[in-house]
Amino acid sequence: MAMLFITHDLGVIFKMAYDLCVMQSGEIVWHGPVKNTPDPISRIHIALAGSKYLVPKNFS
Numbered sequence: 249m250a251m252l253f254i255t256h257d258l259g260v261i262f263k264m265a266y267d268l269c270v271m272q273s274g275e276i277v278w279h280g281p282v283k284n285t286p287d288p289i290s291r292i293h294i295a296l297a298g299s300k301y302l303v304p305k306n307f308s
Contacts, residue, residue: 262282270278
């Protein structure tokens with residue numbers, strides 16, 4: 249069974265979804281399996297910001 253679930257709550261996405269599609273202005277800017285995303289929050293923030301100049305940063 250397939251389901252389209254639209255939310256801005258990243259916590260819900262990572263608990264419920266297998267695949268993730270990030271859209272900006274009606275266009276898909278990122279798509280992939282949630283479990284294989286190396287750094288999902290950074291990738292989503294970069295996609296949502298729409299900037300190719302942002303670099304993911306890991307904080308300890």
